Amino acid sequence: LNNVVIVGGGTAGWMTASYLKAAFGDRIDITLVESGHIGAVGVGEATFSDIRHFFEFLGLKEKDWMPACNATYKLAVRFENWREKGHYFYHPFEQMRSVNGFPLTDWWLKQGPTDRFDKDCFVMASVIDAGLSPRHQDGTLIDQPFDEGADEMQGLTMSEHQGKTQFPYAYQFEAALLAKYLTKYSVERGVKHIVDDVREVSLDDRGWITGVRTGEHGDLTGDLFIDCTGFRGLLLNQALEEPFISYQDTLPNDSAVALQVPMDMERRGILPCTTATAQDAGWIWTIPLTGRVGTGYVYAKDYLSPEEAERTLREFVGPAAADVEANHIRMRIGRSRNSWVKNCVAIGLSSGFVEPLESTGIFFIHHAIEQLVKNFPAADWNSMHRDLYNSAVSHVMDGVREFLVLHYVAAKRNDTQYWRDTKTRKIPDSLAERIEKWKVQLPDSETVYPYYHGLPPYSYMCILLGMGGIELKPSPALALADGGAAQREFEQIRNKTQRLTEVLPKAYDYFTQ
Ligand SMILES: Cc1cc2nc3c(=O)[nH]c(=O)nc-3n(C[C@H](O)[C@H](O)[C@H](O)COP(=O)(O)OP(=O)(O)OC[C@H]3O[C@@H](n4cnc5c(N)ncnc54)[C@H](O)[C@@H]3O)c2cc1C
Numbered sequence: 001l002n003n004v005v006i007v008g009g010g011t012a013g014w015m016t017a018s019y020l021k022a023a024f025g026d027r028i029d030i031t032l033v034e035s036g037h038i039g040a041v042g043v044g045e046a047t048f049s050d051i052r053h054f055f056e057f058l059g060l061k062e063k064d065w066m067p068a069c070n071a072t073y074k075l076a077v078r079f080e081n082w083r084e085k086g087h088y089f090y091h092p093f094e095q096m097r098s099v100n101g102f103p104l105t106d107w108w109l110k111q112g113p114t115d116r117f118d119k120d121c122f123v124m125a126s127v128i129d130a131g132l133s134p135r136h137q138d139g140t141l142i143d144q145p146f147d148e149g150a151d152e153m154q155g156l157t158m159s160e161h162q163g164k165t166q167f168p169y170a171y172q173f174e175a176a177l178l179a180k181y182l183t184k185y186s187v188e189r190g191v192k193h194i195v196d197d198v199r200e201v202s203l204d205d206r207g208w209i210t211g212v213r214t215g216e217h218g219d220l221t222g223d224l225f226i227d228c229t230g231f232r233g234l235l236l237n238q239a240l241e242e243p244f245i246s247y248q249d250t251l252p253n254d255s256a257v258a259l260q261v262p263m264d265m266e267r268r269g270i271l272p273c274t275t276a277t278a279q280d281a282g283w284i285w286t287i288p289l290t291g292r293v294g295t296g297y298v299y300a301k302d303y304l305s306p307e308e309a310e311r312t313l314r315e316f317v318g319p320a321a322a323d324v325e326a327n328h329i330r331m332r333i334g335r336s337r338n339s340w341v342k343n344c345v346a347i348g349l350s351s352g353f354v355e356p357l358e359s360t361g362i363f364f365i366h367h368a369i370e371q372l373v374k375n376f377p378a379a380d381w382n383s384m385h386r387d388l389y390n391s392a393v394s395h396v397m398d399g400v401r402e403f404l405v406l407h408y409v410a411a412k413r414n415d416t417q418y419w420r421d422t423k424t425r426k427i428p429d430s431l432a433e434r435i436e437k438w439k440v441q442l443p444d445s446e447t448v449y450p451y452y453h454g455l456p457p458y459s460y461m462c463i464l465l466g467m468g469g470i471e472l473k474p475s476p477a478l479a480l481a482d483g484g485a486a487q488r489e490f491e492q493i494r495n496k497t498q499r500l501t502e503v504l505p506k507a508y509d510y511f512t513q
């Protein structure tokens, strides 16, 4: 089994083609067919830090691909106005410290919280506030043993890695430029690239795909067909009629309007993070790249019209948005019941999607590709590989869905009907049970979503502590414990923060000097 046909040339299609080529070389034939006039969704610019495993697997270093994609570093998601207007906090890429067996955030709760748990418990919160780079001007990383092979986690897949260490940053890049870069990478390594429309999908009497019929390039036959056609799910949901399980009963945001705003980043400076600014009926993302800012309003159409969303977004951005065309998007929120059915695997939006609040779309793609390689079928098509794949992929999306619902359940603001409804809307039973535990004991690996879904327990702590809508209590044991060691830990964080903010370059300078 070595003939793969990929339909779709967005981020999912080209990430899949390039990774499979890197994994199997010339022992596999890959054809990618993409329409010349059905556009890719055109957004998808911030990532998880785990994405570095993808580039490492392809043998790519940052200097190879970042300049071609106008890429910058992402040190956190900054949540603005979710607790109340004027408040913000970070969800960073930084391990949570522990003192005497308790997370530092537990000690923080005990010792009389300030209004910024993130500044007290993480070094990176102040580094981001100062608009700094996580690398010194000579390229060395802030004192974490990851650089150039020092990362003992290299070679592991994300799910094997399971957050054993925490790399301090992720990336933000232009999705279209990444797809273009990976197209070149793939074609140079033998991927056959056809620009044409798939008009029909041919099935045999068992319902397996035998080929796809194109407009001008005849029938493309193969063994394995990978559906990267985006929300439309042309092969999996349409041809094979695999049902789609909506998450919309618990995540109502179903629409977005996006702008790509040219910006003088020298004058503006680069805040090295993705910002999610809460609005009356959703939230606006701001992603700084080297030559522009990517921004968009994610909202629920039951509460806001596309016209009002666009007006709000343009007002939020200001005059720089004046001549920029808006891209209105209807989002299909949820996942296919199974992403691998018969000889068809859906990867990307065709498999599933949740709103981009924690930049999980590309993480889903990367995880799916890793799992496909891990479970790549032999000619006997042993169904256990397919079952293992479907289980891992479904858990990742269901786990992230719970994590996103937590953002809305925990957000304190209630100044519009949209925000008031977040407190009365149905939530997954399993999440409701977990929240009751977290009220008395901060999240740990025992109480978060039990299957791999990419997010460590400290990510849940950040959302609970930052959003402010769920009352949290410190562990009673801390009342009997000596707080001296915790005080020393907080002091160490303050000292390290002071040292770093004195020597690190500005994020903009790091990329331009
Ligand atoms: C508003 C929004 C914001 C997002 N922000 C982020 C983010 O910050 N971070 C993140 O990780 N993810 C984000 N995502 C998700 C991210 O955009 C997607 O995961 C990523 O773009 C993958 O898309 P795709 O390749 O699956 O589909 P698409 O980009 O839609 O590509 C579909 C491809 O299929 C082709 N095609 C369709 N029909 C046919 C046909 N009949 N014949 C031939 N070709 C066909 C199209 O030409 C296109 O090439 C966001 C998504 C949305 C909607």
Ligand SMILES: N[C@H](Cc1c[nH]c2cc(Cl)ccc12)C(=O)O
Pocket (backbone or CB within 6 Å): 047, 048, 049, 050, 051, 075, 076, 077, 091, 092, 093, 094, 163, 166, 167, 358, 454, 455, 456, 459
């Ligand atoms: N697998 C982790 C997930 C993770 C840890 N911290 C953050 C912060 C943000 Cl904004 C997104 C994801 C994560 C990783 O990829 O680092």
